[in-house]
Amino acid sequence: MNVIGSRPTGWWRDRQRAMRELVGALECFGEMTGDELTVVFDGRPFELEAPTRHVSVEFASRRGRDAADDDIARLVESDPDPASLIVATSDSDLAERARRGGAGVIGAGQFRRRLER
Numbered sequence: 001m002n003v004i005g006s007r008p009t010g011w012w013r014d015r016q017r018a019m020r021e022l023v024g025a026l027e028c029f030g031e032m033t034g035d036e037l038t039v040v041f042d043g044r045p046f047e048l049e050a051p052t053r054h055v056s057v058e059f060a061s062r063r064g065r066d067a068a069d070d071d072i073a074r075l076v077e078s079d080p081d082p083a084s085l086i087v088a089t090s091d092s093d094l095a096e097r098a099r100r101g102g103a104g105v106i107g108a109g110q111f112r113r114r115l116e117r
Contacts, residue, residue, distance in 0.1 A: 001042055001068065002089045002091060002108035003108045003112050004018045004022050006111075006112045007109075007112060015043065016046055019048075020049070023039065023048060023052060025115045025116075026055045027053070027054055029054075029114070029115050030052075030053070030054025031053075034054075035054065036054055036056070037054055037056070038057075038075065039057055040059070040068045040071050040075070041057070041059050042059075042068045044059070066093075069093070069094040069097070072087060072089075072098070073094065073097040073098065076098050076101035076103045077101045079103075082101050082102030082103045083103070083104075085102075085103040085104065086103065086104040086105065087103050087104070087105050088106050088108055089107075089108055090108040090109065
């Protein structure tokens with residue numbers, strides 16, 4: 001949600017549309033770079049229309065504060081090669097957890113600009 005919220009596009013009026021648009025942008029990015037990407041959303045799961053080749057979509061395993069952050073930190077901790085991961089976030093606590101787990105970190109705004117190139 002940090003990446004979605006990094007630009008005031010009115011995303012808060014239709015969160016599901018904003019999530020779908022982000023997945024679409026991530027898929028295009030993955031097509032261009034060959035990268036595999038994972039996005040973890042807060043909120044209730046919903047069906048995305050088109051399956052993607054490069055993007056794994058997850059929803060937080062619980063509701064409440066830092067739910068998606070906790071799941072992202074767990075993904076980093078459980079990865080056999082966390083140094084190969086980059087977490088896109090503007091949340092300083094999540095960034096620190098990701099770094100402690102061995103992952104790199106990029107700011108949400110900086111990552112958003114990469115997506116838009």
